[in-house]
Amino acid sequence: MEEKNYQLYIQILKEELVPAMGCTEPIALAYCASKCCDVLDDEIIKANVQVSGNIIKNVKSVVVPNTGGLKGIASSVAAGVVAGITENVLEVIANVTADQKQEMAKWLQQTPIDISPLESECALDICVELIGKHHQAKVRIAGFHTNIVYIEKDGEVLFEMGVVASSDQSLTDRSLLNIQDIYEFASQVKIEDVKDILQRQIDYNYAIACEGLSNDWGACVGQILLKTYGDDIKVKAKAYAAAGSDARMSGCEMPVIINSGSGNQGMTASLPVIVYAKELDKTSEELYRALVVSNLCTIHQKTGIGRLSAYCGAVSAGIGAGCGIAYLLGGDYETICHTMVNGLAIVSGIVCDGAKPSCAGKIAASVDAGILGYYMYKNGCEFKDGEGLVLKGVENTIRNIGKLSRDGMKETDKEIIKMMCR
Known part of the structure; x- marks a missing residue:
């Protein structure tokens, strides 16, 4: 086998065989929310969440781990906001305390969350917008579970790569x-x-x-x-x-x-x-x-x-x-x-x-x-x-x-x- 292809095959295995805790669609939501919370750096008073149909389908009926048995889009967002450690990526909510589980339930009761469908050419598409007392932030993931394609704070675009090019093109061919x-x-x-x-x-x-x-x-x-x-x-x-x-x-x-x-x-x-x-x-x-x-x-x-x-x-x-x-x-x-x-x-x-x-x-x-x-x-x-x-x-x-x-x-x-x- 050619050395170039040999190394590419190794890289594909490294990219694909990674750890995750919990079903990856709710975890992708939690990851997106956690990243958005980091960008916002403010007390959250409202959340707007847009998701593609396949995210709705894959989050609806599965239990989000480390939440005390919660299910659904809002619960996934709450987990990321309250307990997310963004740098842990697909293990973003792997380290959750008992107090944080209680805080998630409280956050869900107190924070208005608007959830709406997102029309997209990507089957996997998530957009989380968090509105705080003084700031607002928006983060979008598209194409695959950890692929952040857009970051915005207070109307200023901090990062953008374009959803059309977001599928798996950043990964090895x-x-x-x-x-x-x-x-x-x-x-x-x-x-x-x-x-x-x-x-x-x-x-x-x-x-x-x-x-x-x-x-x-x-x-x-x-x-x-x-x-x-x-x-x-x-x-x-x-x-x-x-x-x-x-x-x-x-x-x-x-x-x-x-x-x-x-x-x-x-x-x-x-x-x-x-x-x-x-x-x-x-x-x-x-x-x-x-x-x-x-x-x-x-x-x-x-x-x-x-x-x-x-x-x-x-x-x-x-x-x-x-x-x-x-x-x-x-x-x-x-x-x-x-x-x-x-x-x-x-x-x-x-x-x-x-x-x-x-x-x-x-x-x-x-x-x-x-x-x-x-x-x-x-x-x-x-x-x-x-x-x-x-x-x-x-x-x-x-x-x-x-x-x-x-x-x-x-x-x-x-x-x-x-x-x-x-």
């Missing part, structure tokens, strides 16, 4: 990703170049999965899978991924390592591979290389889809996990290609109706499809060119899925948001 190079990179990468990134993912995500299996969080999907279907390795792979989501979607205050801006995707891409490696006594190096495959295959799919859409991100991550498991079990490039295509043919089209406890069920279904896609190929079976969205060549099928979710499901997304806001 993901268009260079392809399954062939992902496979070669995973096989060639020097372990010391990825060890710290991936070990943190293993430690964080496995810990929250164990929490989800040990205690009653959300709808207990992970626990129910094990109780109902037993502890076969394939069931465990689904159960651990689902259990992490059970905990995270219901306010668990443990951090996770995300993928493509999502904790659910970060857990789904990693935990099934981690479970397989533990159950089969694979070496740390074998696990690291398999996680490179699963994470990059997930990022590759998400590149054509976008951070937020009507297409469930768990599908991309579940299929990515299937590819990682295929690699862990000795699969070559062709095996990974067929695992990807088979898995996508099974579950593509699952819709995203926001972050909430049922995400755990979608994660389980997606991981199952990824694993089934692998075992289909091992048994000489496959979905073929021209069958539905499947095209000859793995990259063509991935592009088809991207077009489906990015273009074909735009109206679906609008209808979902309308239904959820009634």
Whole structure:
């Protein structure tokens, strides 16, 4: 692999596999509010919040961690204003005291908050305006969860980069990703170049999965899978991924390592591979290389889809996990290609109706499809060119899925948001 591309692949992993506490959309709101509060530096008397439809969808039903069980846009803003530490970015509300939780509730009662939809070409778009006794400030995030594109104080623009150019263009170009190079990179990468990134993912995500299996969080999907279907390795792979989501979607205050801006995707891409490696006594190096495959295959799919859409991100991550498991079990490039295509043919089209406890069920279904896609190929079976969205060549099928979710499901997304806001 060319040295330039090698370094770019390392950089993509560094950019994507970062820690976050809580569902990333409410946390992005808290981060935006915290930054705005820093800029304002005044006693707040009113807040105006504008958000895109996908933010409404993904904040509505999920518990914001460290708030005492609060949900919603206003609660996310309150958390950022009262307890946010801006420099902690997606862990902005990781250090909240009991007194601050009480202060959040008081702030929500005393501070008028106007929340309105924001028409934007970006699916992820947040604008927080805070009005104080002597000053006013405005901060806007667009494109991805930490991408501040506008800062204003007292009518003076302090920073502006333009929303049109805000998507992921400040990040390393993901268009260079392809399954062939992902496979070669995973096989060639020097372990010391990825060890710290991936070990943190293993430690964080496995810990929250164990929490989800040990205690009653959300709808207990992970626990129910094990109780109902037993502890076969394939069931465990689904159960651990689902259990992490059970905990995270219901306010668990443990951090996770995300993928493509999502904790659910970060857990789904990693935990099934981690479970397989533990159950089969694979070496740390074998696990690291398999996680490179699963994470990059997930990022590759998400590149054509976008951070937020009507297409469930768990599908991309579940299929990515299937590819990682295929690699862990000795699969070559062709095996990974067929695992990807088979898995996508099974579950593509699952819709995203926001972050909430049922995400755990979608994660389980997606991981199952990824694993089934692998075992289909091992048994000489496959979905073929021209069958539905499947095209000859793995990259063509991935592009088809991207077009489906990015273009074909735009109206679906609008209808979902309308239904959820009634």
